[in-house]
Amino acid sequence: MAPPLPLIFFLLMIHAFEKFDEFCVSGVSSDDWGVSYSPSHICALNDSTVIMRCTYTYPTRYQIKEAFWTNTSVTYPDEPPDLSKDPEYSQRLQYLGDQQQNCTVRLSHVTLKDSHMYYFRFITNITDGKYTGYPGVTLTVTDLQVESPERVTEGDSVSLTCKSSCALTDRATFIWYRNSQPLTERRDRNNELLLQSVRREDSGRYSCAVDGHTHVSPDVQLNVMYPPKSVSVSISPSGVIVEGDSVTLNCISDSNPPALNFSWFKGGTIVGSGRIYNISKISSDDSGEYKCKSINEHGEKYSDAVTLNVMYPPRSVSVLMRGSGVIVEGDSVTLNCISDSNPPAEIHWFKENETSAVGSGPSFSALQSGRFYCQAHNQHGSQRSDAVTVTVHHVAGRNVIVIAAASGGLFIIILIIIFILFIL
Known part of the structure; x- marks a missing residue:
């Protein structure tokens, strides 16, 4: 026959008090029992090494049989797992303490999955002489992320921030990279990278790290906008241009965003639009100086003039x-x-x-x-x-030779003239 309900309740209360008594020894510090963690909260960088410093006390008449770290606070009905025997921790966890007072432990190559509360537990040679230091050490493992504006305009001042999900426990010196190359100039303030009067050369992939650690944040692209620069004209074919050839002029422009609006000029007269200006069956009338104008939302710029010399x-x-x-x-x-x-x-x-x-x-x-x-x-x-x-x-008389006789005879002179004309 089942015992009456009051009796069942009484038995349960006795069992509860027994467990409460065990918990008082195992989980709650008193003058004789205790575990102290310093610090009690740790923020560590992914892939770094963490040291959880710890001391413990217990009655002097007791002897330590087991001392280990766990990440489970429950002690009933089974013992919490010893992390040194867990395959995920065994190669990375090293107990630095002793079986007297020091319970410090080192955990290397921490990952985001290692974010837990960790407890130190020891077992003495006395029945129910067990103790778990609760609350334990809260470990938060964080990645690094670069926070940056998506777009900036040339000449602006830009601040990039190396962020973590928690404040790193160890004092951190931040290192910055652009396109995987370390930035040698010291432009950082705490975890910020300040770019004064940003230039187009500052465009690139930025990442950050903490000095002494291998973990590097994912890249973030900094996109610096600027008006057209270095505008020039290329001519194809590049050699001698002969009348009847097909000639292509290409407007080359460095800008961000890329220029989409182009105009072409011959002398001071606009003759076309678009990045490419084509002249089919060129004639000598097409000879002259040409230039292009490149435009984006941030400004415009003319190229230097080039000369088409049509042969x-x-x-x-x-x-x-x-x-x-x-x-x-x-x-x-x-x-x-x-x-x-x-x-x-x-x-x-x-x-x-x-x-x-x-x-x-x-x-x-x-x-x-x-x-x-x-x-x-x-x-x-x-x-x-x-x-x-x-x-x-032939003009008659052109070769006439006039001879003046001393006697001045007119007849002789006329004869000479007639003779010469006859010969001619």
């Missing part, structure tokens, strides 16, 4: 003749060769129906009758002019 063969070759082209024997007429070409052409003069040149240079002096033309030539081609006619007239 072409001689054209519109003609002969300019001074006078009518009719001359008297012994005189000359000057012929000038007019030619449009780039580069300037070499000029040669020919008499029609003759293969050899009769002269060279931009002008030619004709002394005899005939049809003359010039031929202009450069490395891109040649062209000849139309021929012009030069006529030389």
Whole structure:
């Protein structure tokens, strides 16, 4: 027959008092029993080594049989686990204390999973002479994170902060990296990196660490915005440009964000838009100075001017003749060769129906009758002019020799003149 309820309640109360008595010995400090932790809260960096300093006391008539660290405070119904026997801790946990008063322990290569409250427990040679230091040491393991503005504009002052989820227990000296390279200049204030008047060269991936520790924070990109700089024009093809070629001008601009608005100018006149300006079948009329303007939301900038020098063969070759082209024997007429070409052409003069040149240079002096033309030539081609006619007239009496006789006879003089004209 089941015992009455009052009896059951009485038995439970007795059992509870027995356990309470054990808890008083095992979990609550008194004048004879105690565990002291210093400090009681530790904030440690991921992958660092932590030392939990500890001292303990117990009645002098007791002897220590076991002393260990655990992360479980429950002592009933089983003993809490000894971390030195736990595979996750056994290689990293080293007990530095003794079995008298010192219970210090070292835990290396801590990870975020090691964030717990840790307790020291010892067992004496007396039944129920067990004690757990409660509350224990609170260990918080933290990563490092860089806090940075996503976008800044050139010239701004920027502050980057190396943050942790808790205040590190050990005094920390912070180290900063840009693109995985340590920043040698000392611009840090506590856990802040101050960039005064930020430049475009300050763009990059930033991370931080604590001196003496291997853990480095994840990278954070600092994006420095700036107006167009170093604007220039490239020409393709880059060599000699000949009339009829297809030519491409490319506007090169360094800016952040990249420029999306481009304008092209020939002299002071706008001739196009877009990053690329293409001229198909270029002509000599396209020769001149070109420049581009690059624009983004932070400003604009012009490139230096570049010159397009379009080469072409001689054209519109003609002969300019001074006078009518009719001359008297012994005189000359000057012929000038007019030619449009780039580069300037070499000029040669020919008499029609003759293969050899009769002269060279931009002008030619004709002394005899005939049809003359010039031929202009450069490395891109040649062209000849139309021929012009030069006529030389023989004038009677041009070679008259006047002989004055001493007698002054008029008849003799007339005879001499008639004789000369007859010969001519």
